[in-house]
Amino acid sequence: MQSKKKVAIVGSGLVGSLLAIYLRRKGHSVSVFDRRPDVRKVEFSGRSINLAMSNRGWKALREVGVEDEIRKLALPLEQRAMHVKDKPVYYQKYGAEGEAIYSISRGILNRKMIDLAEEAGAEFRFEEKVWDVDMPKAYLYTGATEKSKWKEYKFDLVFGADGAFSRVRHKMQRQSRFNYSQHFIDVGYKELSISANPDGSHKLNNASFHIWPRGNFMLIAMPNLDGSFTCTLFLPFEGDISFESIQTEKDADLFFETHFPDIKDEISNLKKDFFKNPTSAMVTIKCFPWSYFDKITLVGDSAHAIVPFYGQGMNAGFEDIWVLNQKMEKYGDDWQQIFEEYQTERKPNGDAIAELSYRNFVEMSSKTADPMFLLRKKIEKKFADAHPHSWTPLYSRVTFSDKSYSEALKIGDRQRDIMDEVMKMPDIMNKWDSEEVEQKILNYLNT
Amino acid sequence: MQSKKKVAIVGSGLVGSLLAIYLRRKGHSVSVFDRRPDVRKVEFSGRSINLAMSNRGWKALREVGVEDEIRKLALPLEQRAMHVKDKPVYYQKYGAEGEAIYSISRGILNRKMIDLAEEAGAEFRFEEKVWDVDMPKAYLYTGATEKSKWKEYKFDLVFGADGAFSRVRHKMQRQSRFNYSQHFIDVGYKELSISANPDGSHKLNNASFHIWPRGNFMLIAMPNLDGSFTCTLFLPFEGDISFESIQTEKDADLFFETHFPDIKDEISNLKKDFFKNPTSAMVTIKCFPWSYFDKITLVGDSAHAIVPFYGQGMNAGFEDIWVLNQKMEKYGDDWQQIFEEYQTERKPNGDAIAELSYRNFVEMSSKTADPMFLLRKKIEKKFADAHPHSWTPLYSRVTFSDKSYSEALKIGDRQRDIMDEVMKMPDIMNKWDSEEVEQKILNYLNT
Numbered sequence: 001m002q003s004k005k006k007v008a009i010v011g012s013g014l015v016g017s018l019l020a021i022y023l024r025r026k027g028h029s030v031s032v033f034d035r036r037p038d039v040r041k042v043e044f045s046g047r048s049i050n051l052a053m054s055n056r057g058w059k060a061l062r063e064v065g066v067e068d069e070i071r072k073l074a075l076p077l078e079q080r081a082m083h084v085k086d087k088p089v090y091y092q093k094y095g096a097e098g099e100a101i102y103s104i105s106r107g108i109l110n111r112k113m114i115d116l117a118e119e120a121g122a123e124f125r126f127e128e129k130v131w132d133v134d135m136p137k138a139y140l141y142t143g144a145t146e147k148s149k150w151k152e153y154k155f156d157l158v159f160g161a162d163g164a165f166s167r168v169r170h171k172m173q174r175q176s177r178f179n180y181s182q183h184f185i186d187v188g189y190k191e192l193s194i195s196a197n198p199d200g201s202h203k204l205n206n207a208s209f210h211i212w213p214r215g216n217f218m219l220i221a222m223p224n225l226d227g228s229f230t231c232t233l234f235l236p237f238e239g240d241i242s243f244e245s246i247q248t249e250k251d252a253d254l255f256f257e258t259h260f261p262d263i264k265d266e267i268s269n270l271k272k273d274f275f276k277n278p279t280s281a282m283v284t285i286k287c288f289p290w291s292y293f294d295k296i297t298l299v300g301d302s303a304h305a306i307v308p309f310y311g312q313g314m315n316a317g318f319e320d321i322w323v324l325n326q327k328m329e330k331y332g333d334d335w336q337q338i339f340e341e342y343q344t345e346r347k348p349n350g351d352a353i354a355e356l357s358y359r360n361f362v363e364m365s366s367k368t369a370d371p372m373f374l375l376r377k378k379i380e381k382k383f384a385d386a387h388p389h390s391w392t393p394l395y396s397r398v399t400f401s402d403k404s405y406s407e408a409l410k411i412g413d414r415q416r417d418i419m420d421e422v423m424k425m426p427d428i429m430n431k432w433d434s435e436e437v438e439q440k441i442l443n444y445l446n447t
Numbered sequence: 448m449q450s451k452k453k454v455a456i457v458g459s460g461l462v463g464s465l466l467a468i469y470l471r472r473k474g475h476s477v478s479v480f481d482r483r484p485d486v487r488k489v490e491f492s493g494r495s496i497n498l499a500m501s502n503r504g505w506k507a508l509r510e511v512g513v514e515d516e517i518r519k520l521a522l523p524l525e526q527r528a529m530h531v532k533d534k535p536v537y538y539q540k541y542g543a544e545g546e547a548i549y550s551i552s553r554g555i556l557n558r559k560m561i562d563l564a565e566e567a568g569a570e571f572r573f574e575e576k577v578w579d580v581d582m583p584k585a586y587l588y589t590g591a592t593e594k595s596k597w598k599e600y601k602f603d604l605v606f607g608a609d610g611a612f613s614r615v616r617h618k619m620q621r622q623s624r625f626n627y628s629q630h631f632i633d634v635g636y637k638e639l640s641i642s643a644n645p646d647g648s649h650k651l652n653n654a655s656f657h658i659w660p661r662g663n664f665m666l667i668a669m670p671n672l673d674g675s676f677t678c679t680l681f682l683p684f685e686g687d688i689s690f691e692s693i694q695t696e697k698d699a700d701l702f703f704e705t706h707f708p709d710i711k712d713e714i715s716n717l718k719k720d721f722f723k724n725p726t727s728a729m730v731t732i733k734c735f736p737w738s739y740f741d742k743i744t745l746v747g748d749s750a751h752a753i754v755p756f757y758g759q760g761m762n763a764g765f766e767d768i769w770v771l772n773q774k775m776e777k778y779g780d781d782w783q784q785i786f787e788e789y790q791t792e793r794k795p796n797g798d799a800i801a802e803l804s805y806r807n808f809v810e811m812s813s814k815t816a817d818p819m820f821l822l823r824k825k826i827e828k829k830f831a832d833a834h835p836h837s838w839t840p841l842y843s844r845v846t847f848s849d850k851s852y853s854e855a856l857k858i859g860d861r862q863r864d865i866m867d868e869v870m871k872m873p874d875i876m877n878k879w880d881s882e883e884v885e886q887k888i889l890n891y892l893n894t
Contacts, residue, residue: 147594173629176728177684181628182620237624281623 002026003333005156008033008140009122010130010168014106015300015317016161017113020122021064022325030122031153033142035129040114044107047191047280050222050230051109052077052209052311053102054399060318063325066116073109074102075223081208083262084369091208092377095396101209101311103222105230133158133171138295157335158296164285166302172292180287185307187217187361188237188279195268196227203266204229211364214259217241218365221263231267234365243279282307284354288347291339299324304350309360310398316353316405320346352405356398356412376419379432383441390445391415418444449473450780452603455480455587456569457577457615461498461553462747462764463608464560467569468511469772477569478600480589482576487561491554494638494727497669497677498556499524499656499758500549501846507765510772513563520556521549522670528655530709531816538655539824542843548656548758550669552677580605580618585742604782605743611732613749619739627734632754634664634808635684635726642715643674650713651676658811661706664688665812668710678714681812690726729754731801735794738786746771751797756807757845763800763852767793799852803845803859823866826879830888837892838862865891 012034132141143150160168210221221229256264285305300317367373394412459481579588590597607615657668668676703711732752738744747764814820841859
């Protein structure tokens with residue numbers, strides 16, 4: 001049991017809302033501040049990528065009894081559907097029988113999470129902008145602008161759940177010895193969509209995550225409950241084939257006709273959406289420390305924003321809350337110890353999933369169309385199926401287990417080194433399913 | 448020739464003052480803003496490390512005809528004096544005959560640079576705090592506090608010379624796709640001093656940079672013109688032997704008695720200064736882009752703050768100005784092109800000297816007391832003396848040449864790899880000066 005605290009959460013996104021539910025379950029008074037309007041009352045922006053809920057996310061929802069509510073909003077995807085140019089669609093199972101990732105629209109999920117947090121007794125203060133935090137006191141200052149008169153709120157604890165461009169972190173960053181980095185990739189993204197058939201059914205297989213890999217760019221599509229798909233085009237900002245090079249409707253038309261002829265006509269209002277929807281940037285943010293004594297801590301993207309290519313951003317943020325809860329149960333009112341252990345445990349995992357997500361962009365966009373890469377995956381899968389206790393594929397370890405991300409990265413690197421050696425074996429194309437290859441992997445695993 | 452511009456420089460430190468001189472020589476109107484008081488009217492803080500002016504710094508001063516004035520403030524140091532515990536002092540020449548680095552007190556140099564910039568016609572606005580920059584317009588906003596009423600200044604160009612914690616960069620950082628990192632090392636530093644003998648002479652050899660290497664910490668001393676030495680203690684913040692572990696005068700006494708018995712009694716007011724002077728942190732800052740169209744650019748530490756272990760922070764900043772001047776001469780009024788080429792050329796060099804400076808801490812504090820490292824240096828020196836055109840030592844390339852830092856890093860890495868192989872030769876301790884070793888290095892250089 002914990003003594004009741006007056007808690008502020010800055011940010012009403014997915015992680016902030018989930019944290020509000022957790023803290024209300026423990027009996028704390030919870031106020032959630034957001035500079036933006038209530039997402040339930042406005043149209044959701046045309047700049048989001050569908051979410052892929054997986055094991056870590058579900059576990060965190062289950063703990064506070066809201067898993068079933070959320071399951072109703074999600075569609076299970078059990079495989080990748082690879083649309084390699086001029087080839088038939090190729091399917092790859094994500095995991096074992098029954099293992100799937102779950103496609104959810106960010107807008108729909110966020111609205112539901114806020115509903116649930118409100119039902120749990122959290123107060124939401126939308127369109128109230130937090131400009132400053134007095135860290136030693138855990139006071140918040142809000143106002144219309146940075147220079148207007150501010151209102152002071154006294155809290156016992158402040159949680160920064162305010163995303164990649166966190167104001168709470170911005171304040172922490174002014175401390176000496178605060179390490180920080182923001183690194184943007186040279187690729188941007190744009191939301192597009194495929195509408196439902198007139199009968200409400202999906203135009204593509206709705207149990208698949210669809211990918212059109214094209215080297216240094218790609219298109220993806222994830223299904224929604226209403227029969228539509230949310231598509232995301234990932235493309236370099238500058239260069240020969242880039243957002244910069246597509247200036248007119250004719251350019252857009254030619255680009256899709258050349259690179260995505262099989263899906264071009266299915267994309268709704270392609271030329272209109274392409275120019276209406278913003279081109280968004282992607283950033284990896286790392287920092288440390290995440291906490292300030294027993295007063296302040298960062299959760300989710302504000303502590304560890306990552307690029308979206310492993311579908312783990314929300315899952316990692318939800319797992320933060322799950323871990324924070326474990327520490328609360330262990331240490332009760334010792335908030336400094338709670339925050340200290342939370343950041344020590346989570347920081348290396350945040351770094352690991354950042355690295356894995358960054359690497360996965362290269363893998364998804366370029367390697368998935370490479371025959372040697374596909375062969376490599378086939379060898380790995382065959383071995384993993386035959387020796388499930390010796391070889392869990394990296395994707396499964398990240399997505400379907402709750403072992404730490406840093407362990408997944410470490411074991412994944414070991415597996416990569418082994419597979420590098422295997423792929424060097426003479427005539428591997430022909431003997432990939434031989435006993436010799438299997439034995440070679442076993443030998444490596446035993447050294 | 449350039450059309451006359453109205454230019455603001457934010458920051459009246461060494462780099463800002465030098466830039467003011469350059470821009471005045473070109474006939475521009477120059478206003479220098481600084482949030483701090485005029486350094487000529489206040490006592491200089493007890494938190495600076497003496498500067499080591501070397502070739503790049505002198506070259507930039509020479510170009511605007513102020514080299515001779517500054518030479519008068521500097522003492523040439525031609526060698527390191529290594530004070531390894533329980534051993535006689537060991538001297539290492541920095542370079543060839545006549546090559547030296549020059550010790551200057553930061554306070555004395557900064558005051559002189561401001562005098563020179565004022566003489567050149569620059570206006571200095573001290574204790575005027577810049578809070579915001581309108582980047583597309585090149586307007587500055589100053590005021591007593593961040594929230595007070597601000598004064599607007601209209602300029603044509605703004606230069607951010609406002610150091611590691613630059614406000615100008617802070618504004619640029621809010622742009623999307625601005626890459627940024629700040630990384631603090633776990634070692635802090637504290638200024639101490641050794642006063643002159645009663646007759647005004649130095650208590651230690653005054654043509655040497657003195658180092659007391661002690662593993663993961665060290666003390667250094669650099670001479671001043673008045674017979675004193677400015678000392679700097681570099682020590683981890685936390686841990687067994689750390690600033691944290693020295694809480695009382697007794698602790699300080701014991702620490703110096705144990706680790707620096709030969710110099711302890713020479714340090715003036717040791718116990719008083721140790722607790723009066725602040726413990727400062729050291730940070731590496733990287734960012735990109737440095738410029739905003741034809742309006743804004745960053746110079747010196749605001750673009751590339753580095754740790755002080757190569758003595759290149761000021762030299763790198765001065766070289767920025769020298770390069771900027773080259774671009775001005777090449778492109779005249781095309782400021783966007785000037786800024787673009789400046790940042791493209793300087794960014795990799797900023798990254799290279801950051802890396803070299805970081806590595807040099809390890810080398811200075813721990814390796815300089817390692818016999819194998821000293822042997823390695825001896826082999827390298829012997830070879831370099833015999834084959835001066837084939838082997839310029841890394842330190843000389845950084846300090847006494849004006850070839851780029853990135854080239855120095857690259858060639859330095861190649862030399863390191865060769866020396867790694869040489870040090871693996873059997874019985875190297877005995878045959879280090881043999882023809883076999885010389886031939887081996889020649890062979891490596893030719894592959």
